[in-house]
Amino acid sequence: MGKIGERLGLAPATLSFHLKELAHADLVTTRHEGRFIYCSANFATMNGLLAYLTENCCGRGTTFVPFCAESREMLGVTSKLG
Numbered sequence: 001m002g003k004i005g006e007r008l009g010l011a012p013a014t015l016s017f018h019l020k021e022l023a024h025a026d027l028v029t030t031r032h033e034g035r036f037i038y039c040s041a042n043f044a045t046m047n048g049l050l051a052y053l054t055e056n057c058c059g060r061g062t063t064f065v066p067f068c069a070e071s072r073e074m075l076g077v078t079s080k081l082g
Contacts, residue, residue, distance in 0.1 A: 028042055
């Protein structure tokens with residue numbers, strides 16, 4: 001199990017299901033290297049989603065401030081699954 005699964009305490013099959021859904025929504029990107037899959041947050045898409053939700057769901061006139069940092073290593077969101 002990779003770092004994401006360890007941190008979240010998820011079974012590998014459950015984690016795989018959710019990561020595939022996030023990848024389908026373009027919220028994460030995956031890179032295959034041998035038998036490992038490296039997952040990274042897609043911050044541009046996440047910020048776009050937050051902007052949309054802020055504008056359309058959280059009330060009009062609120063200001064969107066990007067929350068997602070551009071540095072994946074800083075947040076430790078790159079994980080090796082295997």
